[in-house]
Amino acid sequence: MSISDRDSEPRGNELMTLRSRKNHPTAFAPRFLSACERIHFKIENVSLAIWLVDLRLCSASIASFLEPLSTDELSRAERFSALRDRSRYLISRGALRMVLSDHTNVDPKHLKFVIGRHGKPSLDRTSSIPDVRFNLSHSANMAVIAVALGHEVGVDIECIEGWRVGLSDVVQFFSRGEIAALQSLPKVDQELAFFTCWTRKEAYLKGRGEGLSLPLCDFDVSLAPGEAAALLGSRINPGDCDRWRLIEVPIGDGYVANAAVQLPIPTGVRFRTLVPA
Numbered sequence: 266m267s268i269s270d271r272d273s274e275p276r277g278n279e280l281m282t283l284r285s286r287k288n289h290p291t292a293f294a295p296r297f298l299s300a301c302e303r304i305h306f307k308i309e310n311v312s313l314a315i316w317l318v319d320l321r322l323c324s325a326s327i328a329s330f331l332e333p334l335s336t337d338e339l340s341r342a343e344r345f346s347a348l349r350d351r352s353r354y355l356i357s358r359g360a361l362r363m364v365l366s367d368h369t370n371v372d373p374k375h376l377k378f379v380i381g382r383h384g385k386p387s388l389d390r391t392s393s394i395p396d397v398r399f400n401l402s403h404s405a406n407m408a409v410i411a412v413a414l415g416h417e418v419g420v421d422i423e424c425i426e427g428w429r430v431g432l433s434d435v436v437q438f439f440s441r442g443e444i445a446a447l448q449s450l451p452k453v454d455q456e457l458a459f460f461t462c463w464t465r466k467e468a469y470l471k472g473r474g475e476g477l478s479l480p481l482c483d484f485d486v487s488l489a490p491g492e493a494a495a496l497l498g499s500r501i502n503p504g505d506c507d508r509w510r511l512i513e514v515p516i517g518d519g520y521v522a523n524a525a526v527q528l529p530i531p532t533g534v535r536f537r538t539l540v541p542a
């Protein structure tokens with residue numbers, strides 16, 4: 266894959282995919298950029314950058330991905346017994362640092378991370394760097410990194426072929442509405458709809474930072490072919506349907522990916538505390 270910017274039809278005023286090739290090479294990782302593709306979305310006033318990283322292509326120059334890694338990251342890599350898993354982890358961490366360096370203009374090896382209660386990493390902003398939020402997902406030979414300035418993001422990618430779990434084992438965790446929607450589809454569409462549903466659900470949970478610690482049946486996402494990506498209902502927090510936007514990431518080639526970004530509270534909206542009488 267070479268660096269390029271996807272150009273697709275704007276979908277209404279709300280979600281637009283923009284052509285936006287950066288006209289300056291990143292200061293720290295010019296070689297890395299030839300193995301990735303960057304897509305820019307504009308959702309209302311929020312800019313979301315999605316970076317697609319071809320891990321197999323990157324493995325030819327693995328040394329440059331190891332260079333910015335911390336000793337913690339290197340020792341975590343040692344815990345992977347399979348060499349392939351280890352190198353995928355190392356490359357995706359190296360790529361993450363390079364992407365974040367591009368957005369913050371900080372040397373990739375000087376970036377520091379903090380880990381949330383359920384494991385979500387974020388940038389340690391004790392030094393004055395831009396409020397860049399990100400999330401990473403990897404599956405088989407691809408990694409996806411979502412980046413938004415000042416807005417929480419989540420992303421999930423799945424390689425359809427890589428799944429060893431039977432779909433029927435996992436579908437039981439979906440909400441009743443999702444199971445009904447899935448079953449109403451022609452058989453031929455069900456596998457793709459399942460992965461669409463799964464990646465939308467995981468993107469939302471990863472955006473919130475809780476991951477799979479929250480029940481998958483407590484919210485509903487769209488899943489049918491051609492249906493816009495959306496959070497349709499949330500028993501976790503009903504207000505999330507207005508604040509979280511789901512975005513289909515166009516990848517193809519046997520992968521399905523979705524991102525979730527949190528929008529700002531509309532101006533003019535005020536919260537009141539209701540005190541019971």
Ligand SMILES: CC(C)(COP(=O)(O)OP(=O)(O)OC[C@H]1O[C@@H](n2cnc3c(N)ncnc32)[C@H](O)[C@@H]1OP(=O)(O)O)[C@@H](O)C(=O)NCCC(=O)NCCS
Binds near residue numbers: 358467470474475
């Ligand atoms: C986050 C989680 C959904 C990742 O699932 P996955 O499909 O295996 O992995 P992905 O490739 O999509 O994402 C992995 C990346 O997500 C990020 N991540 C980790 N925890 C996260 C969280 N709670 N929220 C958002 N992102 C998270 C990390 O960058 C991680 O990358 P790394 O593996 O290189 O460190 C899963 O690990 C999870 O649910 N964690 C929460 C932990 C928890 O509380 N579990 C309770 C019992 S299930």
